[in-house]
Amino acid sequence: MLYKKLTLFSPRSLTYRYKVVAILILVLCWHTPQLHAQEAPADTAEIVVPVWPEDSLGRRTPRGTVQGFISAVADQNYNRAAHYLNMDTTLVSVRNGPVLAKSLQELMDRSGKLMPFSWMNNTYNGFAEDNLGPNLDRVGAISINAEEIDLMVERTEGPEGGPIWLFSSQTVQRIPLPVEENIKSTLVEKVSPEALEDNKWGGVPIGHWLSIVLLIIVAYLLAKGITALILLLIPKVWAKARQETTAGIIRAFALPVQLYLAIWLFVFASRYVGISIIVRMRLSEITVIVGLIAMLLLVWQLLDFLSRFFERRLALRGNQAGVSAVLFLRRGIKVALLVLGIILALDTFGFDVTAGLAALGIGGIALALGAQKTVENFVGSVTLIADQPIRVGDFCKVGSVSGTVEQIGMRSTRIRTADRTIVTIPNGEFSSQQIENFAPRDQFLLSSILRLRYSTTPDQIRYLLKEIRAALLAHEKIDSKQVRVRFTEFGQDSLNLEIYTYINAKDYNNYLEIKEELFLQIMDIIQASGTSISLPSQMLYLAKENDQSDDTGEKEV
Structure with a gap:
């Protein structure tokens, strides 16, 4: 008989905080009923057809x-x-x-x-x-x-x-x-009264049936006591077990370990006391089912613990979309666990689940095709939550829409525009577009062209370059590594100076405030230099034309 080995991650690959998880999983899975597998023959000609x-x-x-x-x-x-x-x-x-x-x-x-x-x-x-x-x-x-x-x-x-x-x-x-x-003689035969051994039910002495009931009760109570003792001792010998996170994981293991330990004690004791193989085989499927329930219950409780943990973390950050996604995923995984448990139980009791799985597969494909947009939007929302290109309150530009993100839902994202309107974008479409988020930027670019009159002298320009550069470097909100003030070109109607730097501001309003302050200082410097800003000008050429008369006596205008 071929058994598939269950491969566990080495505890050395886990953090010290969660080593207890690996230990408890090892205890739980050491005697877990291991399913055997058969590989489908590669050559269909080797398949035996019963005739x-x-x-x-x-x-x-x-x-x-x-x-x-x-x-x-x-x-x-x-x-x-x-x-x-x-x-x-x-x-x-x-x-x-x-x-x-x-x-x-x-x-x-x-x-x-x-x-x-x-x-x-x-x-x-x-x-x-x-x-x-x-x-x-x-x-x-x-x-x-x-x-x-x-x-x-x-x-x-x-x-x-x-x-x-x-x-x-x-x-x-x-x-x-x-x-x-x-x-x-077996222990059960020695302790059972003669009347219980002589009278049989289902080909088995009644004493064996009564002993089975007693063993079930004793095994459950003993497993419960052992589990309670372990839960009491772990915090005393391991300080980290008193922390909320580690304690929550240990509590998630408590009931599954108790159930599995009870099954193991029952199976061992039933063989030890000599319970009839007829009774044991009739209950063997039930023990397998309880073992499966223990494993699924472990996954269920770990899922509850982890989902609540991430839910609290996301709520503290104000990420309501993340909370919604966690709740949705938790419900989906729980439904999948229930379906898996039912399929495994039916298979254990001998029902052919192949046709049912095929029907579920076809139904799942049909459902996926019918709910393609819904699935696309859900995947888009998961992408937005996992990648976090935007968050609620961020000012962003998505396609041609600019505004502040007000809500990231499971199906769509709502953006309030500058006109105070709400634009709702499906998450599938939202996540596939180019997203420009203005909220996380740490600096604002200040780039401006200063146009001076052509009457400005070279000395005045040198003065302006020196004083404007000094004013920028002296400001505490200016990135001193990226300051540039240069005389760049002779314009059509002005001498052009380029001002280029970055402002360290926390938001756009703060940037405008600093920009306003700097521009006023620059105006003072220009006034002190004796020159001024160039005004746009046009030249109009006037020419006097000779008056000539045509044959009709009219003048050209």
Whole structure:
């Protein structure tokens, strides 16, 4: 039997604050039921197409063989149970099939551990990747004379030519006869009254059923006590566990660990006291379901904790769009967890979920096509929240729209323009456009051309260049590394001086205030220099034309 190994991140890759997360995950997942996987054959010609009739005993697959055997011994029909054993001619001549079937049941009751039915292969070929050969599958283990051996089933050929899976001849050969002489009575048989052992229900003594109920209660209470003790001790031995963030993560692990520990204690105790394999196999699927619930519950509670954590952080920053996105994602992931849990539960109980998954896939495609714009806008909103090119209160320009961002929603973003109107832009379109955000800039450019009269002398220009440059450098809000005052050109009607620098201002109004102050200083400097600003001028040329008369006696105008 091939098990997929669960790969955990090394605790060394985590921060010191969250090492406890890795430790608790390791404890929870150490005995987690591991699902086996089969790879689809690359060559479709290798797929076995059943052309034979169904076996009346259901022995076409490893799972069917084990289920049939358990059902037969539960009915105490050991003649039928013997048909699930591979007894070659040597065994048939020296050993009795029904007696062997009963002995195998006794071994399973006392020391056996079978995989849950949902873990067993349910195909005609069995597992080909378990390194046991093409005709063998492992379904559990039994203990004989203090030695644990694998419980194997092997594929044989039936009368119709189809595969028949039976408990392997090697396993059957090792079954001791009679079992009662080799194995002592179980603990549950010793403590149960004779009346509870003689009366049976479902092929199992009533004492075993009562013991199962008692074990469930004891396992749950013991797991609850152990979990409470661990939660009490962790803050005492680890100081960081008293911090809110770490404590929240530990609390998220509490209930899943308690459930999983209860299941582990129950499974271990039921084998230890010798509960009948019939009862254990009937409850095996339930234990798998509870294990799955524990894992999904862990993800659920971690999701709740993390979403609340980020929700508080975003709320403190005033990012309401981020809060909305977190709430939406939390609901979506919870719905996905519920659907996943239902699918896994149905698969564990033996329902074919392939058709349902195909229907969900087709429905999901149809829904995605129908809600394409909605999905596009949602993805756009996630992009805006994650990338944060703008925030509420920022002044920005998107396409041809300029204004202040008032709201970033899950579907659209609202911008209030200078005309005090509201422009609503879908987030899908918003995130795909070029966005110019004026809010995060740390400096404002001051670039101006100073036009002087042509009567200005070179000495006056030198004076202006020196004094204006000194005034800019003296101002505390001017970036001194980027100050430029130069005589740049002879204009059409003026001598041009370029003023170029950056102003360190916190907002646009502050920039205008500093700019106004600097321009007034420059006007004072110009006045002190003895020159003035050039005024736009035009030259008009007047010419007197000779008056001439034409034949009609009229004058040209």
